[in-house]
Amino acid sequence: MLYVDCEHDVRNVVLRRLGAQVASDDVVQETFLRASTNIEQLHDVHKLEAWVRAIAKNESYKYLRQHQRFFVGGEPLRVYSTEVDSRKSELCFAMTTSRKGLSNRDQQFLHLHLDQELNREELSERLDISMSNVYKLGQRIEVRLAQSCAALALTTSHQFACEVLFQLIKESKGEYSPLIRKRITHHANECTTCGGAIKKTPASRLGSF
Secondary structure, X not given: OHHHHHHHHHHHHHHHHHOOOHHHHHHHHHHHHHHHHXXXXXXXHHHHHHHHHHHHHHHHHHHHHHHOEEEEXXXXXXXXXXXXXXXXXXXXXXXXXXXXXXXXXXXXXXXXXXXXXXXXXXXXXXXXXXXXXXXXXXXXXXXXXXXXXXXXXXXXXXXXOOHHHHHHHHHHOOOOXXXXXXXXXXXXXXXXXXXXXXXXXXXXXXXXX
């Protein structure tokens, strides 16, 4: 019953940290093993899913520490822990900055879904919207976040190759916002040079371009 109720959420937590690796199945199994062994520590059955998700997060980080690996594009790269920390910091910075290119509502959704790791039922209750709207909103935000990531990557890798893009960045005065994201995205769709460059960014593979 524990597995049936929580398997989907646990797998999402693990895959978000390890990627689609064989090791993910091992971490999922270890999560349920620890949960069943320590089930007496759960004092509120209504918090079962959140409790199991917390165990899944701990097991994922434990695996990363033990194997000193970081997963990029589905391939495990063996690196020193300092490199792992550095890469994580870069990704966290990029993701945090990319979120600034979204509306407040979109940022709230991501905070609840990614940071607090609420499932769809919990999101529906917290945001007071139907389950179908949670799904639709999530899909739209994925596209906008991909656009935001790609636009941000373009500003750092291609700013000196296009005069118009350079001016857009200059006008932003170092602030990344939904308006700047829209302007850069619109420019990339109109500019042959930037359009080709933005399609080469990793974020473009998420389907926004």
